[in-house]
Amino acid sequence: MMKKLQRRFIMITMGSLALVVFILLGSINAVSFYQMDHKVNEEIKILSENQGAFPNYKRDDMQKFGFEMNPETQFQTRYFVVKVDKNNNIKEIDAEHVAAVTSGEVIKYANKILSGSKKSGYKDVYKYSVVNEPYGYMLVFVDCRMQIQQATLFLIISCIVALVTLICVFILVSVFSKKAINPIIESMEKQKQFITDAGHEIKTPLAIISANADVLELTSGKNEWITSIRNQSNRLDRLVKNLLMLSKMNENLDLVFSDFDLSKVAVEITKSFQVIAEKQNKKLLMDVQSSVMFKGEENGIRQLISTLVDNAIKYSNDNGTIKISLRSIKKSIKIEVYNTVDSIDKENLNKLFDRFYRSDSSRSRETGGYGIGLSIAKSIVERHRGKIFAKSEDGKSICFTVLI
Structure with missing residues (x-):
């Protein structure tokens, strides 16, 4: 019984902690991804509003563009732009701000996007947006390689930290759980001991009452009062036996299967x-x-x-x-x-x-x-x-x- 209660205590404690850690971990990583995605979206927005190029930096641009733009933003952001006419024919390619793709690969990316129906999303490590223009469409691709790597690394590190924390807490809970449930165990042991002692103590007066009922029946003859005494003593005897049986069942006795x-x-x-x-x-x-x-x-x-x-x-x-x-x-x-x-x-x-x-x-x-x-x-x-x-x-x- 003690081991069963101890296991249940550990399972409930670790389950509750794991749930809290999972919610916390998910929330932190979700916020991290949202911030990364928001920053990329703002960069795409700037490029879309300026014909595929970053404008000259000004100090009030941070408030204007909704994220912390600085003089290095246009140099740190790796992107390429494809302009196509209304018949999806490529008119112009600007791949000077990225070194990871060739002109041929840029055309392949553009054709894949144009063949689909989505106007924005991720393609490999690039986030894209299809912008409507008078001449047709402008496709803006921003390289999210570094952001994805950072988000993935943060997720892995946070998961490892959470796992190590759970293991440490599991060890501590396993060590101290016995002390935590000792009062419950002692109370249950006292209850079982009381049932056992009381059951054995009640057996003696029950036997005497039953014997006296037999003597009264022999001397005075059978009547309803003696019958009632015998029935109630038998009923109480069965109750005591059932209580003792139930008490024994709750003990950790090895079963013979x-x-x-x-x-x-x-x-x-x-x-x-x-x-x-x-x-x-x-x-x-x-x-x-x-x-x-x-x-x-x-x-x-x-x-x-x-x-x-x-x-x-x-x-x-x-x-x-x-x-x-x-x-x-x-x-x-x-x-x-x-x-x-x-x-x-x-x-x-x-x-x-x-x-x-x-x-x-x-x-x-x-x-x-x-x-x-x-x-x-x-x-x-x-x-x-x-x-x-x-x-x-x-x-x-x-x-x-x-x-x-």
């Missing part, structure tokens, strides 16, 4: 409830796939099926229907126990697995339920690393599904 025929077990257990169902005028149906083999703790699985079937019979409506089905699906086994009811609150289905939760207290008193049987069933399923859940589609029936 073995291969067995789950279909045979399901049929055998369900048939044992056939007589009970018939006495209550209820219909018990089976839909069990044959020869379904399973590797697990057989006694635990027997108790799981017995608990679900018993629960279905107890809480089904008068003249109701109970159906047990078992199927092998993909890499797991699906067990479904269905029963009809008069009505059920669909919003509180998950609470059915809570200890001592009873959706209908009066109905539970009639059936002798404690609200603990489904908690035991859930513990058995979790010990087999499976899932159990309840669903109700119409509010007039309920189906418990086990995937193991």
Whole structure:
């Protein structure tokens, strides 16, 4: 239990931190890319408004152009311009401000852009814009090689820093997580110890009460009061046994798994409830796939099926229907126990697995339920690393599904 809580604590902590780091990392890199793209767009805008050339620098140009233009901007920016007529025939090429492409490559870039429908975007390491002119079009290409390299380098460095940070935090959380969950572990251990001690202490007076009831019956004869005493002492004895069983299930005990025929077990257990169902005028149906083999703790699985079937019979409506089905699906086994009811609150289905939760207290008193049987069933399923859940589609029936 301690290792399970420790792993969960580490997973939640690291998951939360990783999410924050991911959002922070994404935001920083998004802002960095936006700034780079904005700067390039402003440069293209200047070139577009000045027939493919930078104007002479003036001090008030920074405010005019929307970014920090300086006397070196026109020399630092690598670009080329292509002018074409309305028939897409190339009229003029200006590739004097870039050394990475030849005139032939410039023509290829221009033809690729003209053959498409986009007016702006990226082509390799160049960002382009198609500007409408009286004579046709002007294509402006700005080399973003350095900006892309810087953005990529910043992304790689930030990812490495984030990864190293997460690893360091993971080590620290792993080291100190035990101290963080110690109070919870101690509280749970005290709770389990209390249940165990109280259970053993209650057994003695229960045995005495039962023995006294037998003596009273021998001396005074059988009557309703003695019968009530015996019934209630038996009920309390079963409750104590279930509590002790549930407490043991929560301990980290090694399970002994073995291969067995789950279909045979399901049929055998369900048939044992056939007589009970018939006495209550209820219909018990089976839909069990044959020869379904399973590797697990057989006694635990027997108790799981017995608990679900018993629960279905107890809480089904008068003249109701109970159906047990078992199927092998993909890499797991699906067990479904269905029963009809008069009505059920669909919003509180998950609470059915809570200890001592009873959706209908009066109905539970009639059936002798404690609200603990489904908690035991859930513990058995979790010990087999499976899932159990309840669903109700119409509010007039309920189906418990086990995937193991």
